[in-house]
Amino acid sequence: MAAFGSFALIVALALAAYNLFAGSVALRLLATGQPARISPERLADTARRAGIGGFYAVTAAAFALVWAVFTNDFSITYILEHSNRALPIQYKFAALWSGQEGSLLLWAWLLGTYGFVLRLTHKTDVKLFAYAGTILAAIQVFFLAILNFAAPPFSVFRGAIPEDGNGLNPLLQYPEMVIHPPMLYLGYVGFSVPFAFALGALMMRYPGEKWIKVTRSWTLVTWLFLSGGICLGMHWAYAVLGWGGYWSWDPVESASFMPWLTGTAFLHSVIMQEKKGMMKSWNVWLIFTTFLLTMLGTLLTRAGLVSSVHAFAQSSIGSWFVWFMCIVAAVCIFTYILQRDHLKGEHKLESLVSRESSFLFNNLVLLTVCFVILWGTMFPVLSEYVQGSKVTMGAPWYNRVAVPIGLFLLFLTGVGPLLPWRATSLRSIRRNFVAPSIALLVTVGACIAFGVRPWVEGQFDQGHFYALVAFALCAAVFVAIVSEFLRGAAVISKQTGRNLLAATWLLTRRNMRRYGGYVVHIGVVIILVGLAGAAFNLSEEKEMALHERLNIGNYSLECQGFTQDSNLNYNSEYAMLDVYRGGKRILQMTPEKRVYLASGQPQTMVAIHSTVFWDLYVVYEGTNSTTGQPIIKAIINPLVSWIWAGFLILFLGTLAALAPSLSPATAALRVPARTGASQPALKGGD
């Protein structure tokens, strides 16, 4: 199987290289109109078919590795290091991305899959898709070159083959780990497609805005996967790492968040290009930057530039990524300089206070947050270079720097949709802002009444202050969005006689993109409410004798004993804790500590009791070596379930935004986006 896998990778590289070479030649011939022995269209089609063939070859390689895992083929070094016989079946798949070589193969396979879909749908716009397919082939050549020469997944173990493997990293032996990395990779890799379209459209001086519509859909799908990957990663960290939180500003977490931010900025600013012909250069650069940030994320994971909990994938291939990023940046800059006159747009605003301005500021803040995170990630490296010693940019730094800017972004999320396009009158400001302002003031009053005060005995409390501002802004934004729905639904209700609920549904169906976007905003608001809850965490730790109690919040945990268990994969010890609330026993929790037999590594398994308003989070920290009694840590995490609910709403909103609308709400009233003097100079062809 090792020979088959290696052969499949060589074939895949050859096909990707042919796709790149033949595609480039064909597109060059088409652009210049030079006569050639072979028709450029036919040459381009052979390149496309090579791309499809390449997908089958990478699939064969990925299958070979999965097959090797399932058949315990320890003659392959990668399988020996990342699997063992007793590994449960569902985690055998996880072995594919648990190490450097396997995760790169997964990347190449996903890129091949995206390319496969793109090449099959090439009739949408043959020439644009040919450009995009050729650019994707260039990216694929890079990954396949690494897989063939720098990090081969099928390298054979030298010497006597051991009976059993080293096993999978215990951190990865959790159900979400079967979904989280592929989901995140679908997001990371997916941004290659919008990048290919943007660069291709710029290279060919694509006439019109059709490419932006194609790119927007791909970006939205990719953004959905990346959001899902981030959410699952947060939940995994919460349930597995056992420190009571879900986001630790680990550099690799940050690296996944940065392309999400620039992708979000693109999804907003692209509306300006579609509606007003503005921000064309900006949009192209947002896509370029997003793609480069996905590469930076991969570089950070693998090059060991910064310390991270994701260190299990570190290796020496960082220099490959540095060179690749430099080449990509050079190609982007060169193409932009060469074709920048094609991106001239109409930059006219009728008013300072308008939807257009809010989009500009929204982009500014998203990009600033992205810069802050990049700065926080890279500053330790810079500090070491400048002053010879590293510093730590941990949660306290991000809380003081990123949170205020994030709250400003939340404010814009509420204000933006309330501002009309072109210009805003004082009357419309009064009408649109009254309800959100009332919600804001009422929430501030209610929070202070319930004890959320930014001052404690004359001292400023940063956590409570941020929570107060976040709750108030969330309430205002929520009311603003709901009022947007209701305002439109009231008109439809009046016109059609439907009830308000049915009218809201019809309103949404008529403009899925707009109202799907609003649902996404509601999801973000709910996530932020959940995040703000972290300001009120409670924590208790205690060594517990039999029948001893630990009290936290309104819960009381009574130790009923602790015991041990074992199976083929791990030995475990766990405590049995009866949980009482209001004097009544409500459940038994069993926080656990495992030691995996193959690797000898320990792992915490947290017990979580979730309710709408808080989670009771219990960790078995081990036993006191003197007394032999278990040490239990209990944490009350308020509003955590709101985060997961918010993500669910965000996913539904994104799916809605992707769905086609029922019919244009004002089909008979369509006004051409650009008329007369405002028509931008569009030059077709090459």
Added chain:
Amino acid sequence: MAQAAVLAVCVCFTVGATDSGSRVNDLSHQMMCTCGCAQILGECNHVGCPASGPMMEELRAAVAGGASDHQILGSFAAKYGATVLAAPTTQGFDLVGWIAPFAVFLAALLGTMLLVRRWKMDPEAARAATATAEAANLDPAAKALRERIRRETGTDGGV
């Protein structure tokens, strides 16, 4: 509702806690565990950690000894190195780490405001352009219906 009330009680309990336990908790969240797990000291729980236990004991002793927060953080930084602090100090080059994000934010804010001003059309020209475009593209019935929609929805169109 009952849960909301209890949550409020929890919130009230957390407000005002300024005893030494709370100081230890605060300080332990301003430092990192030095074992290499990259976790905040107060949150490090990984099984068999050789560093967090002794460090927490040291921290409790320092708080009990009456040292100020500044002194405690300084002594830990001197003993374990600057990376033990979860955030950079506000001295020397470390200050750049704090200032740069806000400087970039303000510069970007200013730049965007200048851009918006530059792009802003003359009001007369804007009105004329809008009127011309509407007159050229809408028949009177459609124009009236559009005005009605704008009046009733309070906005000029979708996202």
